[in-house]
Amino acid sequence: MDSQYDIVAIGDAIVDVIATCDDAFLAEHDLPKGSMQLLDTDAADRLYAAMGTAQETSGGSAANSMAGIAAMGGRAAFIGQVADDQLGTIFRHDMTALGVDYDTPPLANGSKPTGRCLILVTPDAHRTMNTCPGASHELTPDALDSDKIANSAILFLEGYLWGPEKPRAAMLKAIETAHAANREIAFTLSESVCMPGRRETFSQMIRDRGIDLLFANELELMQLTGDQSLGQAIASVADKVPCLVVTRGEHGAIAFADGEGVEVPAAPVERVVDTTGAGDLFAAGFLAARARRHDLARCLHTGATAAAEIISHFGARPEADLKALVRL
Secondary structure (H helix, E strand, O other): OEEEEEEEEOOOOOOEEEEEEOHHHHOOOOOOOEEEOOOOHHHHHHHHHOOOOOEEEEOOOOHHHHHHHHHHOEEEEEOOOEEHHHHHHHHHHHHHHHHOOEOOEEEEEEEEEEEEEEEEEEEOOOOOEEEOOOHHHEEEEOOOOOOOOOOOEEEEHHHHHHHHOOOOOHHHHHHHHHHOOOEEEEEEOOHHHHHOOOOHHHHHHHHHHOOOOOEEEEEHHHHOOOOOOOOHHHHOOOOOOOOEEEEEHHHEEEEOOOOOOEEEEEOOOOOOOOOHHHHHHHHHHHHHHHHHHOHHHHHHHHHHHHHHHHHOOOOOOOOOOOOHHOOO
C-alpha cells in the first residue's frame, strides 16, 4: 500500500543539553554512570546550574530516530508536545530544518515547560541521562494528526511515553488509527528505567498482538520477561510479535521474524566518542530499510551503520552524510 510517509513517530519532544564531566561529578550528584533518571523542574534546574559548558540540540528518542530517517532520505513525520517557549521553538526549528514533518501545536496554557534531558558524558563515552519531561508528557489524543498516522507505512511508538496517562491514551488511539489503515506498528521499550511499573502493560500490549515490531536491548528484554538469560527472554517473546529486534551494543543485533533469525555484528567505528542515541539511530536505520521492504539482514545492517555513525561524535543527531552510508 502506498503511503505519504515511511514512518510517523510519537515520542518525547525533548531538548538535549550535553556536557562532559568526570566520574567524581557523577558521584557528587549521586548519578549512577550510564543510568537514566527522571527529574522534576527544580532538580533539573539545580543540575543544569552545576554542569559545565553545554551543547543544546533537539532530542527525544523517537525524535532522534525520525531525524536519522530524514537524514537517510526517508520520509519522516513526528508527533510530540512542546510548550510555547524558547526550548519549544528550538525543538520545532531543529526538526523541520532536518526535513522531518512536525506541526504538533504547542501547549497553550503554559503550565509545563518544554522537556529537557541533561546528558553527562564521561571520558569513557558513557552517557548519564537526567530527563525532565515537562510538556512532553502532556500530549493528548486531541493533539494527534490522524491523517499522518493513516498515511505512514509504519507507526513508531516510544516506551518513554507509555507510562503517563495522557500520552498513553494518545498512543492507544494512534494504534487504533494505524490498525484501521492496515499500517505496521513498531514499539521500542526505550530504556530499562521505563520497565518498573510498566512491565505488565507492556506485556499485555504484546499479548494482545497490538504491535508488529518490537525493539529492545538485552537488559530491557530480560526485564520485560523476567528471564535470566537472553536466550530465554527471546524465546518468551519471539512467537508473540511478528518481528523482534534485539540490540546488543558492541556485539551487534539480532532479529526474528516468521521463524527466521538473523544476526549481524556491530558496524566498525574508529573511536567511540558518545553512545547517546545509538539505539535511536539503529531503530532509524532498521525502520527506514523496512519501510522500503528490504529483508531482515539489510534492515539490521542499515541500523548498525547508522548507530556506528552516531557514536563517533557527540550528540544524537547525524553529522555524516547518511544517504551515502546507507543507500536506501
